[in-house]
Amino acid sequence: MINYLANMGDYLYLLITALFLPLFPLNILFHEMFARFSSRLIRSLLLLFWPLPGLALVGQSPDLEPPAWLLSWALGSSILSAYRSLALRDVAIWISFLATSAWALLWVIREGGMSFPYPSYLLAVAISLPLVLLTLLTGHIERQFGGAHIALKLQLAARTPRLAGLFVAAVLAVVATPIFPTFFVLLKMITGNVAQAPAIAAVILLVWLLWSWSGARILQGIIVGGTAQSQAIDLNLIVTWSYALGLIGLAVAGLGLGGVLL
Numbered sequence: 001m002i003n004y005l006a007n008m009g010d011y012l013y014l015l016i017t018a019l020f021l022p023l024f025p026l027n028i029l030f031h032e033m034f035a036r037f038s039s040r041l042i043r044s045l046l047l048l049f050w051p052l053p054g055l056a057l058v059g060q061s062p063d064l065e066p067p068a069w070l071l072s073w074a075l076g077s078s079i080l081s082a083y084r085s086l087a088l089r090d091v092a093i094w095i096s097f098l099a100t101s102a103w104a105l106l107w108v109i110r111e112g113g114m115s116f117p118y119p120s121y122l123l124a125v126a127i128s129l130p131l132v133l134l135t136l137l138t139g140h141i142e143r144q145f146g147g148a149h150i151a152l153k154l155q156l157a158a159r160t161p162r163l164a165g166l167f168v169a170a171v172l173a174v175v176a177t178p179i180f181p182t183f184f185v186l187l188k189m190i191t192g193n194v195a196q197a198p199a200i201a202a203v204i205l206l207v208w209l210l211w212s213w214s215g216a217r218i219l220q221g222i223i224v225g226g227t228a229q230s231q232a233i234d235l236n237l238i239v240t241w242s243y244a245l246g247l248i249g250l251a252v253a254g255l256g257l258g259g260v261l262l
Contacts, residue, residue: 013057014070020054021107024077027100034096040139043092044132051103051124058120074107075203082210086217091138091148094218095131098174101207102127102182108189108200126181126257130173133246137167141222144232150221157223160234164223166243175215176208179251184258 019026034046081101088094106127109120140163141148141156148154156164176182186208194201235243 017054017057018073020057021051021074021103022077022100023073023104023107024080027077027081027104030100031093031096034099035093038142040136043135047095047099047128047131047135048125050099051106051128052121054103055106055121055124071107071200074104075200075207078102078104078207079203079210082207082214085214086210088214088218089150089221091141091218091222092135094214095135095138095174098211098214099128099131101211102131105186105189105204105207108193108204123185126185126253130170130180130182130250133243133250134167134170134174137163137170137243140235141167148222150218154222155224159232162235162240166235166240166247168219168223169247170243171215171219173247173250175211177212179254179258181250181254181257184254187258 015026019029022030030046030050034043037043037046078101081097081104085094085097085101088097103124106120106124109123138148141154144160144163145152145154156167173180173182176186186204190201190204193204
């Protein structure tokens with residue numbers, strides 16, 4: 001009986017962890033909360049802090065042996081979220097699915113036996129920061145045009161070129177384009193598993209491909225899709241440079257991260 005209760009406690013512990021390092025279908029809770037709050041600040045805080053309790057729970061019990069199928073569940077959840085993102089047309093919802101797809105891959109660090117020179121929560125922050133930056137920029141689009149949806153045919157490149165340029169750079173950072181931090185995190189996951197667990201490396205590559213594909217669809221619909229009907233108020237120089245410096249900071253952090261990980 002004692003062993004049974006102990007096993008039940010372990011599974012409850014893993015279930016709570018899987019809520020914050022979101023596995024399907026538990027990731028639905030994050031998607032619902034992200035969609036419910038329209039505030040850029042609240043959404044940014046959710047993106048920045050959501051995975052941290054899960055990583056803290058994992059760190060408190062490093063000796064707990066999860067079931068062998070847990071890593072497969074995590075990889076499958078990441079693929080499902082990435083695949084679902086291909087059909088999404090609203091940028092905010094797209095961001096939430098990219099987030100859960102990326103956070104599910106953090107289980108690879110925990111269960112894949114990988115060695116990272118940084119604490120895992122710093123890697124989670126490195127993944128989340130581009131999502132936060134894109135969320136803030138999406139807020140500007142929503143305030144200017146009433147939404148950030150492909151069906152609106154915004155054609156930002158012609159109407160608000162500064163905002164469009166920053167949006168493109170932020171999307172590239174989110175989908176793990178070199179030289180941003182997520183690129184080096186994924187690259188380390190792939191190279192760390194390609195010899196001993198090639199199937200895991202192949203799944204991460206597939207997830208990466210789906211991210212890039214869905215990102216290209218979002219850019220096509222938001223940046224160049226449709227016909228510009230009128231001019232809109234673009235970002236001023238101060239705001240533009242603030243975001244630009246944020247992106248430059250991400251790139252510099254990515255290069256520093258890459259120099260340590262690789």
